Amino acid sequence: MVLNDGSKIKSNVFEELKITYYTEKQKADFQKRKVTVMPGSFVSEDSKIGDYAYVGFNCFISKSNIGRYCSIANNVSIGNGEHLIDNISTSGFFYNDPYTILTKDDCNIGNDVWIGVDSIIRRGVTIGNGAIIGANSFVNKNVPDFAIVAGSPAKLIRYRFPEEKIEIIKEHSWWDLELDEATLEIQKIKHLIEQTNVKRQ
Template structure:
């Protein structure tokens, strides 16, 4: 049986609450990698609704890598939610126009840049990701976590604000996994390695290193 194509909207037959996300998101400031899926208790259309305060005038982007797993209720808060914090008032006078239209002349609202989710990241139920956060490859975000700062690769985080609970692997192993960047391999090679990708990390890395050595 052939591997499901990344252009498939609903990869599970008869089940339309899980989608390959890049095929349902239409916002020009959201980029999704191949095989990243979103599973929702109600409708996959909720994903884009849950990317909050993403406005064209802010210019920020939500970038999500390949092979990510995003649970129902996950929210991304974008830079459009930011207000002035060092001014006398945080109130957005200029938004309402009229005689207030010039209130922000020569000023800008604070921004923390793009929100970036790496590859092979699992984001649990009702987690919230705040503006400008970068989540490293292979990270796991626990249910109900509120992620306010960058998450290292292959870290498990949870809580409000989210804290690193533990790394998934030893530092040397993480370095080798990042070096492999398996999510960038051709699909045929990923398919060949799939039984190892779902198994012991030592066995996967041993096979990968053996292949590299044979090609040298």
């Protein structure tokens, strides 16, 4: 992760595998992107966080790609290293390159994803745009766009919207826009959906 030169760092800890950032306002500019990362959270150098994302207190994010407008609650773990269970020993001391081996597969989190408190996202999982992960969930499989999942292991509860509405939202991809433009685009999408509902009636 790279902080913009203009950021005012109150406390930062650089270690071999992870970095902690927070400023006096608990906001930091990651690669010119306005991202909020609360104190006590760790983000590895090889992770990417998109514009307008929020990361709560005491989160651990390793080798993950997180989209724009995501909301990550407190105590969430994304992409934690996994030991090899088929080896004689599971200890990382027997690996030539422990970080590479333990974090072999990236986690990919889409845009506008909400991950509830105390959830764990297993390494290599992909979560689709607009998905919601319920609190205290263990996600060990891919999650489709706009799905709501919860539990340990996480299971599909339902989709946020009917399929037709999901397709309209996906076509407009409002999350690719800056905040002011995205706000207007969301209003347009709402109006379009209302018109579609009227035509059906």
